[in-house]
Amino acid sequence: MKYIDEFRDKALVQILVNKIHSVSKKHITIMEVCGGHTMSIHKYGIHSLLPQTINLVSGPGCPVCVTDRRFIDHAIALSKRKDIIIATYGDLIRVPGSTSSLELQKAKGADIRVVYSTLDATKIAKDNPDKELVFLGIGFETTTPSSALAIIEAKTSNLNNFSILCAHKVMPPAMSALIDEGIKIDGYIGPGHVSTIAGSNIYSEIAEKYNLAIVISGFEPVDILQSVYMLVEQIENAEQKTDIQYTRAVKPEGNLKAKAIVNEIFELRDDWWRGLGVIPKSGLAIRDQYKGFDAEKKFKVILEKTIEPKGCICGDILKGIRKPDDCKLFRKICTPLNPVGACMVSGEGACNAFYKYK
Amino acid sequence: MDKTILLGHGSGGKMTSDLINSVFVKYFDNDILQKKTDSALLNIETKCIAFTTDSYVVDPVFFPGGDIGKLAVCGTVNDLAVSGAKPLYLSAGFIIEEGFALNQLEEICMSIKTEATKANVFIVTGDTKVVKRGQCDKIFINTSGIGIIDPGYVDISEGKNIKTADKLIVNGFIGDHSIAVMGARENIQFETEILSDVAPLNGLIQDVLNAGHKIKFMRDLTRGGLATVLAEIVENNDFGIVVNEVDIPIRESVKGLCEIFGYDPLYLANEGKVLFVVEGDHAENILQVIQQNKYGTDARIIGEVTSENISMAILKSVIGGKRIIDKLAGEQLPRIC
Numbered sequence: 001m002k003y004i005d006e007f008r009d010k011a012l013v014q015i016l017v018n019k020i021h022s023v024s025k026k027h028i029t030i031m032e033v034c035g036g037h038t039m040s041i042h043k044y045g046i047h048s049l050l051p052q053t054i055n056l057v058s059g060p061g062c063p064v065c066v067t068d069r070r071f072i073d074h075a076i077a078l079s080k081r082k083d084i085i086i087a088t089y090g091d092l093i094r095v096p097g098s099t100s101s102l103e104l105q106k107a108k109g110a111d112i113r114v115v116y117s118t119l120d121a122t123k124i125a126k127d128n129p130d131k132e133l134v135f136l137g138i139g140f141e142t143t144t145p146s147s148a149l150a151i152i153e154a155k156t157s158n159l160n161n162f163s164i165l166c167a168h169k170v171m172p173p174a175m176s177a178l179i180d181e182g183i184k185i186d187g188y189i190g191p192g193h194v195s196t197i198a199g200s201n202i203y204s205e206i207a208e209k210y211n212l213a214i215v216i217s218g219f220e221p222v223d224i225l226q227s228v229y230m231l232v233e234q235i236e237n238a239e240q241k242t243d244i245q246y247t248r249a250v251k252p253e254g255n256l257k258a259k260a261i262v263n264e265i266f267e268l269r270d271d272w273w274r275g276l277g278v279i280p281k282s283g284l285a286i287r288d289q290y291k292g293f294d295a296e297k298k299f300k301v302i303l304e305k306t307i308e309p310k311g312c313i314c315g316d317i318l319k320g321i322r323k324p325d326d327c328k329l330f331r332k333i334c335t336p337l338n339p340v341g342a343c344m345v346s347g348e349g350a351c352n353a354f355y356k357y358k
Numbered sequence: 359m360d361k362t363i364l365l366g367h368g369s370g371g372k373m374t375s376d377l378i379n380s381v382f383v384k385y386f387d388n389d390i391l392q393k394k395t396d397s398a399l400l401n402i403e404t405k406c407i408a409f410t411t412d413s414y415v416v417d418p419v420f421f422p423g424g425d426i427g428k429l430a431v432c433g434t435v436n437d438l439a440v441s442g443a444k445p446l447y448l449s450a451g452f453i454i455e456e457g458f459a460l461n462q463l464e465e466i467c468m469s470i471k472t473e474a475t476k477a478n479v480f481i482v483t484g485d486t487k488v489v490k491r492g493q494c495d496k497i498f499i500n501t502s503g504i505g506i507i508d509p510g511y512v513d514i515s516e517g518k519n520i521k522t523a524d525k526l527i528v529n530g531f532i533g534d535h536s537i538a539v540m541g542a543r544e545n546i547q548f549e550t551e552i553l554s555d556v557a558p559l560n561g562l563i564q565d566v567l568n569a570g571h572k573i574k575f576m577r578d579l580t581r582g583g584l585a586t587v588l589a590e591i592v593e594n595n596d597f598g599i600v601v602n603e604v605d606i607p608i609r610e611s612v613k614g615l616c617e618i619f620g621y622d623p624l625y626l627a628n629e630g631k632v633l634f635v636v637e638g639d640h641a642e643n644i645l646q647v648i649q650q651n652k653y654g655t656d657a658r659i660i661g662e663v664t665s666e667n668i669s670m671a672i673l674k675s676v677i678g679g680k681r682i683i684d685k686l687a688g689e690q691l692p693r694i695c
Contacts, residue, residue: 001613013677043622045679116544221677347620357681 007220008044016225017049024232029055029184031320033175034191035062035348036219042357044221054228057320058353060174061191063139064091064346065318066273070306071138071167072097077301078134078165079110084299085128086112087121088136089143091346096339098307118150125154125162134295137164142193144168144284145258148265151286151293165295166286169271172202173282177273179210183319187213187231189224192246197262199254203242211240218246265290274342275315314341317350324354331355361460368454368488377486381460385467386450386474386481398482400447404506408443410434411502419462419496421542423534423553424629426499427469432558432629433580434503435477439560440576440632442511442567445477451485451500458496466497477558479503511567517575517635522597524574524663525641527634529562529648530656531555532584533612536626541615552611557630562651569647572637579631582686585624587633588671589685599671601661601683624673625686638662 006012032038038058041047047056060066076097079086086102093102093112106112111131115121118135125133137147147164154162171194179185190203195216203214213234217227227245234240244250262284271283286294311329316322324330324343334340336352343349366373383391390398414430431448438445450470454463474481513519538554540546559578566573577587584606592599608623616623630653636644641659648654671683 001610001617004613004617008676010677042681044675044677045673045681046677048679048681049677221675221679356684 007222012222016229020229021051024051024053027053028186028235030187031057031059031185032189033059033061037189038350038353039348040219042353058350059320060318062346062348065342065349067138067167068272073303075136076100076105077303079105079112084132084134086134087115090114094345095342098304118146122150125159132161135164137166137168140169140171140194141198144262148261151265151290163293163295163298168284173279176206177276177279186235189227190214190216192218195250197255197258200242200244200252207242213240214242216244216246216250275318309340312341314343317343324351363454363458365456365488381467385471388480390482406507408438408441408505408507410437413500415498418542422538422551424556425469427466428473428556430499430501431470431473432556434501435558435560436578438503438505439563440578442514443505443507445479445503445505445560447482447504448479449483449502450481453487453494453498455494455496456491477560520574520635522663522665523638524635525638525659526661527659529632529654531607531609532628533623533626535629537612537615555628555630557653559632562653565651566647571640571644575635577633579628581627583625585683586685588683592669592671598664598667600664602674603676605658605660607656607658
């Protein structure tokens with residue numbers, strides 16, 4: 001594949017690996033924030049190529065993993081209404097709620113459909129005018145613009161049976177929250193897709209405040225290894241800053257058009273992150289002038305009491321302070337077939353990647 | 359008006375027998391079926407019979423490179439063939455949704471006939487049920503198959519004789535079937551059409567067995583794909599497996615689609631691919647035999663059995679890193695960010 005194979009070139013990889021080995025002296029911890037990076041690192045066996053001085057840990061960048069159990073319970077409650085069709089990205093349907101999952105509800109007869117984009121969701125709404133379509137909006141800066149666009153489209157075409165149950169989040173506050181909690185991280189492999197939309201400037205404050213090395217990375221092995229090399233160099237030379245490795249997609253200012261659309265529809269709110277708790281101004285709410293498209297406001301449902309799974313250490317895993325095989329449930333009770341925590345469900349979850357590839 | 363299947367076609371009465379005669383007997387015609395007995399009476403002289411069954415519910419029913427009928431024959435023939443058996447007879451049970459177009463049923467039966475002829479097997483018994491609209495999705499088919507097996511090959515299906523330095527061979531590009539079906543389901547237009555690899559492999563397998571080389575194990579790479587089969591081979595065994603990602607044949611177009619949808623091609627289902635585990639010294643010769651068959655032209659040696667990494671299947675990635683290959687758990691899910 002042109003433009004992909006170049007980034008999986010064994011010779012280039014070897015050059016980068018050699019450089020990393022020769023430069024790396026200090027024992028450091030680097031966190032990859034994004035679930036896409038977690039998957040790539042495991043898939044290509046990147047851990048096995050790095051020197052022992054570098055500890056790579058996975059962070060809270062898998063949208064499914066950090067989604068609150070209460071959100072799943074809320075979606076389940078909505079799915080029980082006969083007049084509602086739920087449209088969701090595939091990863092969410094297997095995430096356990098307090099007493100059920102969307103997959104189980106689907107098997108019991110709820111109308112839950114897996115879609116690949118919000119365009120599919122608005123189409124279902126158009127095709128079913130006598131039903132209400134609720135799209136489960138999760139994800140970071142990457143997926144938020146398409147949710148915003150869907151609301152704009154619904155508004156202009158009077159698609160009043162479309163709404164979003166919103167759990168969209170923004171990345172930088174979580175990156176700060178981890179450091180504030182006292183977790184030792186020397187550098188972040190910055191999220192590639194998030195930054196394509198939001199730009200690299202959003203991290204400058206964090207890099208400066210916490211003296212952190214941050215390199216926005218692409219997703220191929222050469223990208224990730226080059227990013228690790230850039231991070232190691234920054235840390236060894238004490239020149240911590242925000243830098244872009246993924247220059248073919250990321251600009252410092254980001255995608256201004258997408259940011260404007262998001263800003264039109266959403267506003268910041270305090271939000272609950274699985275494992276991290278409430279982080280100020282880390283979530284997005286649908287602005288009041290678009291409340292007709294906000295499923296939270298549109299439908300009143302009674303939610304069951306949220307029950308957190310016993311023994312699951314997803315929270316610590318999302319913070320990078322423990323690894324999946326530190327968990328007593330891992331591989332024994334918690335498997336991709338029977339996930340206890342969300343980290344085991346999503347293809348981008350640390351536990352799932354660890355289970356599959358390690 | 360287009361003719362459609364009605365509930366009455368499954369009643370067991372005149373409409374049923376009309377359907378049987380005008381469609382099933384017409385296409386599957388053979389002496390055993392013609393007798394129209396409740397059970398097919400088969401004269402089989404052998405000590406050991408291989409017997410298998412599989413149900414087919416593919417959506418959509420027609421997809422690039424095949425249809426549910428072709429799948430129903432090839433899937434069952436291949437299950438017999440990879441056990442080392444010579445497939446002989448199949449049954450065909452149909453569950454049809456009321457309102458299904460008769461001409462589509464005929465098209466499916468035509469495919470069954472074509473594939474059965476290719477695989478040199480006979481459809482000797484069958485059944486038809488019609489259910490109300492909404493109670494099944496268009497058409498489901500079950501086929502069971504019987505084959506005879508040479509006593510020399512009975513250990514193949516369990517892989518009892520696999521040992522260190524044996525080689526692994528796959529008979530061509532993996533992932534085509536899943537991508538073809540998914541493309542048809544999601545109505546995705548490809549620049550170059552990706553066709554399902556669905557094919558009867560008993561001829562290819564017979565070529566290999568006839569050549570007299572030592573075959574330790576065979577498995578068709580259906581649901582769960584190559585990765586799941588590799589993980590199954592090493593499970594609870596005192597050897598490991600190493601495969602080289604660069605040697606695994608995957609089409610550029612399939613790789614591209616996998617990039618977009620976040621699928622790992624190693625886990626994609628195939629319907630015309632088989633993994634052979636063979637004596638290391640014989641591997642090159644066996645590869646040549648496989649490559650001479652039309653269903654094996656793109657065959658490659660992809661790895662070997664090792665005394666290291668006991669009970670683990672290891673993939674050497676394209677960049678030289680190593681990772682474990684495990685079974686597919688649940689469905690592959692598309693990524694969201």
